[in-house]
Amino acid sequence: MIDRTTERTPGFATLAIHAGAQPDPTTGARATPIYQTTSYVFEDVDHAASLFGLQTFGNIYTRVGNPTTAVLEERVAALEGGTAGLATASGHAAQVVAFHCLMQPGDEFVASRKLYGGSINQFNHAFKNFGWNVNWADPDDMSSFEKAITPKTKAIFTESIANPGGVVCDIEAMSLLAKKAHVPLIVDNTLATPYLWTPIEQGADIVIHSLTKFLGGHGNSIGGMVVDAGTFDWSRDDRYPMLSKPRPEYHGIVMHETFGNFAFAVACRALALRDIGPALSPFNSFLILTGIETLPLRIRRHCDNALAVAQWLSGHKKIAWVSYPGLPGDRYHKLARKYVPKGAGSVFTFGLKGGYDAGIKLVSNVKLFSHLANIGDTRSLIIHPASTTHRQLTDEQKVASGAGPDVVRLSIGIEDKDDIIADLEQALA
Amino acid sequence: MSHDSYADQYIRGILNSVKTIAVVGVSPNTIRPSYFAFKYLLERGYRMIPVNPGHAGRELLGQTVYAKLADIPEPIDMVDVFRSSEHALGIVQEAFALKPLPKVIWMQLGVRNDEAARLAEANGIKVVMNRCPKIEYGRLSSEIAWMGVNTRTISAKKAPLPTRGIQRLSLDRPTLSGGATGAATRAQSKTGS
Ligand SMILES: Cc1ncc(COP(=O)(O)O)c(C=O)c1O
Numbered sequence: 001m002i003d004r005t006t007e008r009t010p011g012f013a014t015l016a017i018h019a020g021a022q023p024d025p026t027t028g029a030r031a032t033p034i035y036q037t038t039s040y041v042f043e044d045v046d047h048a049a050s051l052f053g054l055q056t057f058g059n060i061y062t063r064v065g066n067p068t069t070a071v072l073e074e075r076v077a078a079l080e081g082g083t084a085g086l087a088t089a090s091g092h093a094a095q096v097v098a099f100h101c102l103m104q105p106g107d108e109f110v111a112s113r114k115l116y117g118g119s120i121n122q123f124n125h126a127f128k129n130f131g132w133n134v135n136w137a138d139p140d141d142m143s144s145f146e147k148a149i150t151p152k153t154k155a156i157f158t159e160s161i162a163n164p165g166g167v168v169c170d171i172e173a174m175s176l177l178a179k180k181a182h183v184p185l186i187v188d189n190t191l192a193t194p195y196l197w198t199p200i201e202q203g204a205d206i207v208i209h210s211l212t213k214f215l216g217g218h219g220n221s222i223g224g225m226v227v228d229a230g231t232f233d234w235s236r237d238d239r240y241p242m243l244s245k246p247r248p249e250y251h252g253i254v255m256h257e258t259f260g261n262f263a264f265a266v267a268c269r270a271l272a273l274r275d276i277g278p279a280l281s282p283f284n285s286f287l288i289l290t291g292i293e294t295l296p297l298r299i300r301r302h303c304d305n306a307l308a309v310a311q312w313l314s315g316h317k318k319i320a321w322v323s324y325p326g327l328p329g330d331r332y333h334k335l336a337r338k339y340v341p342k343g344a345g346s347v348f349t350f351g352l353k354g355g356y357d358a359g360i361k362l363v364s365n366v367k368l369f370s371h372l373a374n375i376g377d378t379r380s381l382i383i384h385p386a387s388t389t390h391r392q393l394t395d396e397q398k399v400a401s402g403a404g405p406d407v408v409r410l411s412i413g414i415e416d417k418d419d420i421i422a423d424l425e426q427a428l429a
Numbered sequence: 430m431s432h433d434s435y436a437d438q439y440i441r442g443i444l445n446s447v448k449t450i451a452v453v454g455v456s457p458n459t460i461r462p463s464y465f466a467f468k469y470l471l472e473r474g475y476r477m478i479p480v481n482p483g484h485a486g487r488e489l490l491g492q493t494v495y496a497k498l499a500d501i502p503e504p505i506d507m508v509d510v511f512r513s514s515e516h517a518l519g520i521v522q523e524a525f526a527l528k529p530l531p532k533v534i535w536m537q538l539g540v541r542n543d544e545a546a547r548l549a550e551a552n553g554i555k556v557v558m559n560r561c562p563k564i565e566y567g568r569l570s571s572e573i574a575w576m577g578v579n580t581r582t583i584s585a586k587k588a589p590l591p592t593r594g595i596q597r598l599s600l601d602r603p604t605l606s607g608g609a610t611g612a613a614t615r616a617q618s619k620t621g622s
Contacts (some may be wrong), residue, residue: 009603010583018583020574025588025598043595047472051596055465056573059598065575073577084578252460260538260564262578269577370488 012079013296016184020074021239021289034286035067054153054270059195061136068282072289076215076225077265079292080207083230084265087223087285091190091210092122093278094224098186098206099155099233101264105131108152110184111149112139113119113181113213116163116210117389117401119188123157139169142177149181155206156183159376160199161191161340163346164385166242166323168335175203182239184232190214191347193377195299196386197393205232208266213376216289217298219283226268271429298378298414305345305420306412312421313350318358318428320351320406346412347375349402356405359384363408365427368419372404380420432546432558435608439583440565443533443555444600447506449476450562451498451531453520454511456481459490463511463537464489466563467566478505482607490517498523508541509562515543521549530554537561570598582606 021032028167038061042048050056059065073085088094107238110311111123113136121411123134135148139158145290149156157179185204190199193214197361199207203411206250209215234243234256243263246252248271256263271280303326310324325336336344352358362384363371369382373389383389398404412420447621450470455463457479460495471477473488478501479489485496495501498520508524509529510517517536536542536558546556567573568580571588575596583603588606591597 014583018585022546022571022584022602023587028587038611050472052467053459055459055468056569057575059575065577067575070575070577074574074579077499077577077579078581082579085576106565180469246460247489254460258460258462260464260561265577287545372621 007104013256015078016195016295017293019078020071032071032286032289033069034282035062036282037066038062046115052275053141053256054250054266062282063279064269066279066282066285069280069285072211072223072280072285073225073265073291075211075289075292076194076211077227079269079295080189081194081196081198081200081206081314082227082265083231084228085363086226086228086265086268087211087280088226088273089224090222091188091208091212091224091281092118092235092266093118093224094208094210095122095188096126096276097272097278098208098226099127099132099277100186101267102154102240103130103132104241106133106152106423107131107149107154108133108135108155108366109155109157109186110135110137110145110148111156112158112162112169113135114135114162114167114169114186114402115157115159116190117385117403119159120401125132139167139174140172142170145177147176149183153181154185155186156181157186157188159191160186160197161325161345163191163347164349165191165345166325166330167342168325168332168339170335171199171202171204171339173280178205179203183375184235184382192340193295193299193345195296196303196342198346200227200229200231202339203231203261205229211288212374214302215292215295215376216284216288217295217376217378218287219374219377219379221287221291224278226265228262228265228268230264232264242271246286247271258403299343301414302346302412305414305417306348306410307343308417309410309412309420309424310348310350313424316352317329320353322350323350324348342400347405347409352403352408353406354428359406359408362385362427363387364424367426368415368423369410369427375409375411377411378414378424380415381411384410386410390398430550430556432541432543432556435557435560437569437604440557440560441569441600443507443535443557444562444566444569447475447533449478449503449505450507450509451478451480451495451501451505452509452511453480455479455489456511457484457487457494462561466511469563470566472580473506473597474593478503485529487599501527504529505531507531507535510534510536512540514540514542516550517545519590521545524549524554525552533557535560535562536566550572566600569604570600570602572596572598 077085187204207227209225325332390403482496588602
């Protein structure tokens, strides 16, 4: 038998197009087919038993796995340099699924206080109801993380580049703390994407994505992903029973012993996705996969445009400040040069000298920017958090969460940068 | 040869050529990794022979269990070692007494014994260590990708259709390898089925 295998490491752009996908073995279809099915016939009773027992690889029911979604899972895992991926219905669902496999009621985790506002809510309220208790720490002060770690701490959570943008976290330093405490480091890599940053290289054990943003990239699908780095030793002690103990919900299987360095991804699928249920639609998987094919091209353009817009804004007389780590002189510029030398992403905030009213006026006047609550679209997006997402907070709370009355958040798209700047110029006039 | 990493074509060549596999240390407990691997490879059409002195004479998935390699009354192509590293040398020595010699000694994920490997290779036997044939079969056929696992292979060629079964993919798939990625290196560090 001739084996035509060649040994080579494909580059990022090649993986973005090919990882996980192959011509359909039956039809030869080259694009990944949308397997829009709830379920899959068994060969016989024995095959069914093997599938339900996790003894063989295959599909049973789309809540637990789907061939289109599987291509997406492998694609993102390959781009992040992980061992396996698990797709979910949203980025928020990915966080529920990942924490479900780590936490028991009464356990704690430490999280950076500079996070997407929705994650702050999720941790403060929804997670508290599960008995999962968050301790907040300041990513600009590593000692605050160290102080927040207790014997009940089961994980450390941060965003690589934090939404609403501008904050670059020192993942290497956090990883050292996590290793010292023998807990996994979870990094939400949504704003950076693996094109700009692969946190597994600096010691992240689990990577989370909202695929809704740059990976899908076209503002058409909500989705999420958990990537298993395969690095964490779940069996070192008894603190991660979902991984290291016989699971009664899976007739006694021990996940880590059985699935080795992709055990966390399998636990997320078999113990969390199966029982909690937030599966991604195969149609969304298809759209997100198509988006990922152009990720390197898009992100380069997003970053070029964002830098140009940030530079232009910082020279504008009505602008008080611009928080974009791609700008020399920004407080996170040094970390940005270290971790994201290819570009600092395209989501950032700036302050208007005219305060709240100037913010309202700007979002009302733009004609090319879309005024909405999302990021990571081909289109340029704008939001004034104080009058929208953060409206219900007190003024002090608004300022503390980076959503003061003067703050505007942009997600710069991939239109012509002159048109983006011209729109801001006319709207600020 | 180096046993820190293996080319996909080396592993695929072995899995494509061996037909009879004796699994030393296989467990009849249906939730043990060794049982998973045994059952999976049996379903993929390999002639699987269980070796476990504690269960000799009984059957495992319809296959007679033998106490030791020497008791197996037919030629075997590959010995899969599901015992801890320190037992590997003894098993290789037992394998030398077989006529004809097996072509491959395969030590499971987490099992590595360089002395045993040198001895086997000096006698013309191919060696794989610290790998699971089920995972490698699943990876190179890409069946394991249904679990979201990164196969570290890519291909623009249509794989041949397997001749039997459903939800099966062919091992004989021309692929480009993901090569020695971080994930490939980490794959060697833990236990697994
Ligand atoms: C950094 C970050 N993480 C997670 C999420 C939540 O993702 P989703 O909206 O897909 O649930 C978002 C959404 O805005 C985000 O920006």
